Amino acid sequence: MDTQAIKKESETIVSSFDGEICDWLPVYDISQMRSDSEIINRALIMNAMINIAFNAPIDFIKNYIDENQLAEHLSDVEKTILTQSEENISEQDKINLHWYLESLWALIWVMNKFDDLSFPYPIPDDMIDYCPDLQQDEGPEKFTKDIEIRSFEEIYKMRDVYYRAMWSCRHYQLNNDPHDNFNMSIIMERRRALSWCLDKQLDWDDVPQDT
Template sequence: MRHFTIFASRNDTGDIPGLIAEVFADGYKIDGNSGEYVIQPRKWFNKNKMVIRVASEDTDPDYFANNIPGMMGFYDRIPFEDEQLKRLVLTQISVINTMLAIETDKDYDEAYLTLFQGLLRGVDGIGFIPDGTLADYDGRVIVHPDGRSGNAEFRPRACTRKIRGEEQVSAEGEQRKQETIAYLQSRNIPYIEGLPQLPPLADLHFKPREEIARRAVALLLVIQYACYILQDEGVEQSRQFVTEMLDKYGVTNALTENEADLLQQEEPEHQDAVNISWQYEAYWVLIWALGLVESLEFPNQTCDCDFAIQAVSSCDSFEEFLGKTSPRRPEEILDEADRNYRLHWACVNSRIKGESAPAGMNESIVMERRRALFWLIGSEGEEWDHISLDT
């Protein structure tokens, strides 16, 4: 085999370059920058060069968003002979945020495997072999590809940034999770038990009514600007109009960094405009949370854009808009957050397998709804542009 991947849950990756230098100090030349290290043996008769690519959720969020759900699905489908071990493995995968992907020019031998195990111990991770074998930090097998247990005394390990441990488990969270699973079963939508609970109400920090309203108005206005860009309408005229509307409603300070950046770009990036235009679905959740939309229908149809615009444009001031709102109960918002969290997993899992999203869902709608819902519940204190959308 020529591939060996190490996964871990870590607060940062700052010590990994030093660890690589330490493990390969004897007999190897190391060249690398920006998270990729080329390691060349100095011995005459060993030409098996290797490349180690280091990535984290901070440096490569798309990798983790696209691949970790598939990894969870893969091990969820394996018939473990020990169901408790299966739960432990799925828990470990759910908190992975760091990867060291190792590729060698030729098949590696036991000597190289020993070096890889040095990296494993150093990052306190798990090792993934292409045939599906999982190894613990000490090199002992956790589980074989056919589900047989190895001899590792395995326990999940998670950093403080990713921990979803016992303190996050609650009767309330489990009840909410099981109610969502019943909903998924009623629609024949796949799910996995290993996807963690969301925290209970008491551990969350729900956004107040006025903050939600300001976020909604600012977002709608910048979405309109993004749509003008995509329709090739005059950028300067559109920018001026939107800027004036932001001032009129007094919500300029409610723009996110990404939104403000789009407004300031002399020649707006097309993809930036596309990304923000899709947030109509996130805005729709915000006005639902404010009681202006009756219900969130199944995510297979885009929202009513005319109604979405009218909700704000019919008001002459922010105060008039705020006066029309009647916020929903936190319990209702958290129920929707849990539902979209598990719907998102189902969408990503299907995409990884090359299949259409189940039950006709649109993954982009689900993802943007989740962004808004997780922001509303104050998930991990993340700001709008940086809501973690991993599953």
């Protein structure tokens, strides 16, 4: 895999959306990708946890996770959230879970459910159609049947685009000149998911977001 060629391709993509380029921004090292089951389990957990941001009963979400043998794959932060009640969960926790929508959208791309994960575009209104609907008592089948996880190289290329897009976003922020194509929260959350997929050593609660 030619990481320098991937870097150049990513720079072209970022430039096409009016982004700034940092020539000396390095390339990622090659790491060990997670298994298909790890990626699917993370997507299932996130899809469930998102419902808490929309005021679903926490016990209901915990039971779903337990019934589908997902508890061992929870992050430490997620485990803590599931010990709380609707009355004492913090607004910040709910905000963080709401942003899971963007990370999950990236994982659905990793699962090859759609093709275009361009960073300027928010999640579509029909995202729910790709996901198990817990309110309709749907099981995990939408994430477990007929899934073909993209290759390391495909995900690496996309992560590289988001890495360089994040640098451009920070450039605009530092210059107090926000750009419509570079939303930091969208870019950060999707990059987090892509990076986690590509490196078995990363902790979901602490994925590096440096540029």
